[in-house]
Amino acid sequence: MTTESSASPADTEPSLLVHDEGGVRTMTLNRPAARNSVNLDLAERIDAAITELDERRDLTVGVLTANGTTFSAGMDLKAFLRGERPKTEGRGFAGLVERPAAKPLIAAVNGPAVAGGFEIVLACDMVVASEDAFFALPEVKRGLVAAGGGLLRLPGRLPYHLAMELALTGRTLSAVEAHRLGLVNRIVPAGEVMRAAAELAAEIAACGPLAVAATKRIIQESPSWPADEAFDRQTEVAAPVRSSADAIEGARAFTEKRPPVWTGA
Incomplete structure (x- = not known):
């Protein structure tokens, strides 16, 4: 270096x-x-x-x-x-x-x-x-x-x-x-x-900040995961995002045809 x-x-x-x-x-x-x-x-x-x-x-x-x-x-x-x-x-x-x-x-x-x-x-x-x-x-x-x-x-x-x-x-x-x-x-x-x-x-x-961070983490970490554990480990990372306020906001904004207002929570 x-x-x-x-x-x-x-x-x-x-x-x-x-x-x-x-x-x-x-x-x-x-x-x-x-x-x-x-x-x-x-x-x-x-x-x-x-x-x-x-x-x-x-x-x-x-x-x-x-x-x-x-x-x-x-x-x-x-x-x-x-x-x-x-x-x-x-x-x-x-x-x-x-x-x-x-x-x-x-x-x-x-x-x-x-x-x-x-x-x-x-x-x-x-x-x-x-x-x-x-x-x-x-x-x-x-x-x-x-x-x-x-x-x-x-x-x-x-x-x-x-x-x-x-x-x-x-x-x-x-x-x-x-x-x-x-x-x-x-x-x-x-x-x-x-x-x-x-x-x-x-x-x-413009995308959900929690989803962005979790997506990066999965892409980076998943190559080292054992194949038989990959989906379980992915769920550990993705589940908190799916239950977040931002996930609800994203769905609501889509149905209301407006840009989402993210809070990172």
């Missing part, structure tokens, strides 16, 4: 900008002079923002994007040499990769996402990318291992042999190729990433 990126001078603005609107939390990496490399301050801010996203009933989905021309160059090596480790207790590198948000998270990739930056993207549930973006895990070129979740997640997102090639050579994967392979949901011209990500987030935020 490291690259050769340099850190920026002392930041004069918060390293993470947070904006909430319409059930969507937008979190913007804000260290463009350092290619949005991750130091401890940024990791802690991401952790706090995701924790609050999961806790608040009025928020359904998150978007993670970045200012500048690079999504993220990975770990801030200057901070690392000062003794910093950009990890948080429980969530790991970038305050995210070991325990991502319980609610859906969209990566809006406006430029290169390499090393830890790619691992941040892989920790998200959906990806919107600009046509000129690219992805890479170059750690092996430095004699290192991509230990921020990249090696754990990449084989589940790409064909095995391609995932192995990318991990063993450190070569770049263009956004166009990533889209063709299904790693990227939507690819758009440069400058259109946030518009497209906001549209996708709004589609999700």
